[in-house]
Amino acid sequence: xxxxxxxMKVDTQSVIIDSFPVQQMELPNKxxxxxxxxxxxxxxxxxxxxxxxxxxxxxxxxxxxxxxSARLTGIIVPLxxxxxxxxxxxxxxxxxxxxxxxxxxxLSLLFATGIALMMLHQVGILHVFNGWLVAYGVGLALPLxxxxxxxxxxxxxxxxxxxxxxxxVIADGISVKGAAHQLVxxxxxxxxxxxxxxxxMLDRVxxxxxxxxxxxxxxxxxxxxxxxxxxxxxxxxxxVRAASPALxxxxxxxxxxxxxxxxxxQPTIQEVALKRLMDLxxxxxxxVFFAPLLIAIAIAIKVDSPxxxxxxxxxxxxxxxxxxxxxxxxxxxxxxxxxGNVSASxxxxxxxxxxxxxxxxxxxxxPQLFNVLLGSMSLVGPRPHALGSTASEKxxxxxxxxxxxxxxxAPGLTGLAQVRGYRGATHHSRDLENRLASDxxxxxxxxxxxxxxxxxxxxxxxxxxxxx
Numbered sequence: 001x002x003x004x005x006x007x008m009k010v011d012t013q014s015v016i017i018d019s020f021p022v023q024q025m026e027l028p029n030k031x032x033x034x035x036x037x038x039x040x041x042x043x044x045x046x047x048x049x050x051x052x053x054x055x056x057x058x059x060x061x062x063x064x065x066x067x068x069s070a071r072l073t074g075i076i077v078p079l080x081x082x083x084x085x086x087x088x089x090x091x092x093x094x095x096x097x098x099x100x101x102x103x104x105x106x107l108s109l110l111f112a113t114g115i116a117l118m119m120l121h122q123v124g125i126l127h128v129f130n131g132w133l134v135a136y137g138v139g140l141a142l143p144l145x146x147x148x149x150x151x152x153x154x155x156x157x158x159x160x161x162x163x164x165x166x167x168x169v170i171a172d173g174i175s176v177k178g179a180a181h182q183l184v185x186x187x188x189x190x191x192x193x194x195x196x197x198x199x200x201m202l203d204r205v206x207x208x209x210x211x212x213x214x215x216x217x218x219x220x221x222x223x224x225x226x227x228x229x230x231x232x233x234x235x236x237x238x239x240v241r242a243a244s245p246a247l248x249x250x251x252x253x254x255x256x257x258x259x260x261x262x263x264x265x266q267p268t269i270q271e272v273a274l275k276r277l278m279d280l281x282x283x284x285x286x287x288v289f290f291a292p293l294l295i296a297i298a299i300a301i302k303v304d305s306p307x308x309x310x311x312x313x314x315x316x317x318x319x320x321x322x323x324x325x326x327x328x329x330x331x332x333x334x335x336x337x338x339x340g341n342v343s344a345s346x347x348x349x350x351x352x353x354x355x356x357x358x359x360x361x362x363x364x365x366x367p368q369l370f371n372v373l374l375g376s377m378s379l380v381g382p383r384p385h386a387l388g389s390t391a392s393e394k395x396x397x398x399x400x401x402x403x404x405x406x407x408x409x410a411p412g413l414t415g416l417a418q419v420r421g422y423r424g425a426t427h428h429s430r431d432l433e434n435r436l437a438s439d440x441x442x443x444x445x446x447x448x449x450x451x452x453x454x455x456x457x458x459x460x461x462x463x464x465x466x467x468x
Contacts, residue, residue, distance in 0.1 A: 307333025
């Protein structure tokens with residue numbers, strides 16, 4: 001039985017949680033389960049094609065693993081997977097509608113076969129392959145693909161609880177009765193509020209949204225704008241609907257699998273996977289390469305002043321969730337500013353001798369490579385800020401409410417703002433506004449190519465006049 005069963009009211013349509021600590025309401029990660037299902041589907045599709053060609057070869061040549069079937073399998077299967085990915089044969093829509101997924105797989109096989117034959121013709125070896133082998137192989141593969149999709153429907157229903165996406169409804173002062181697959185949370189009972197001046201509150205909301213695919217927020221009109229900024233900053237697809245407490249409220253989205261009515265589009269699985277692979281491909285060799293330097297710096301810090309080697313500080317990360325960021329300690333331990341209320345100055349007497357050199361060369365940031373390795377940060381993204389960061393004696397989010405939007409993606413070791421020179425202390429509001437504009441521009445224009453360009457440009461600003 002779930003830990004919060006005693007606090008739930010269950011009806012025939014939905015699960016409604018009136019009052020329960022957000023920290024204990026972690027939802028199942030359906031995205032991770034979907035990825036597992038996609039991998040299984042891809043493996044079954046590839047196996048179906050290979051089996052069909054093997055059976056065709058056995059029928060024609062009495063040899064299931066003939067050279068023709070083996071070579072055709074090696075050519076057609078990779079092409080099929082590429083077409084299937086582009087045709088979204090492995091997607092939420094395909095899991096929700098197995099018939100549509102089967103059709104996309106069939107079309108992908110036909111495209112892959114056509115391209116394979118054209119390639120063989122172009123290199124002048126098409127004539128060495130038996131035409132009936134191709135015809136029988138493809139003819140057998142088509143029903144096998146549809147059969148595997150039909151069988152996977154039962155596995156998918158079991159793994160995803162009969163609905164491919166995890167949906168959450170937050171009822172903020174509105175009476176809500178959700179659909180059977182939706183979890184409805186009473187905002188007041190769960191201690192949630194649309195408070196943009198409270199990072200701890202936004203962390204609570206972000207923790208609740210952690211494994212959610214789509215969020216619908218029902219609230220009075222006066223709180224619609226605040227909830228919209230919170231939802232965008234959390235990086236979750238969904239919508240905010242202003243409603244009257246006196247009228248019935250429908251939680252069913254107009255277009256559940258589209259982006260037309262969503263105020264934020266989540267990055268696709270392919271985009272997330274490619275960015276993560278890029279992070280790992282760079283950060284693992286960097287950690288190995290810099291290992292002697294990391295050890296030397298650690299020894300120098302320990303010899304220079306008493307205290308810990310690392311300075312660990314809470315920062316605002318993806319989805320407005322708070323995480324622990326690592327840096328080499330550059331200040332005297334008893335004077336370190338854990339909340340980040342006071343920005344370092346050029347002649348700051350809190351900075352140690354080793355720390356001044358580390359800050360000037362940006363080497364105090366090297367331990368964040370381990371944040372990237374653990375996934376709490378990315379190589380490129382908006383730089384994470386301390387909770388007490390200020391400019392013109394105002395907290396960052398009091399200067400511009402759009403500040404929270406920059407947390408829709410993972411924070412970065414470097415970013416567009418940094419390579420443009422917007423780094424160091426934030427004495428004036430303009431210092432924060434320049435960084436925020438660059439961060440929002442990065443999120444709008446993101447691509448792997450942009451990440452690569454920013455990484456290359458970072459080497460030119462490692463030593464900077466504002467690094468102190």
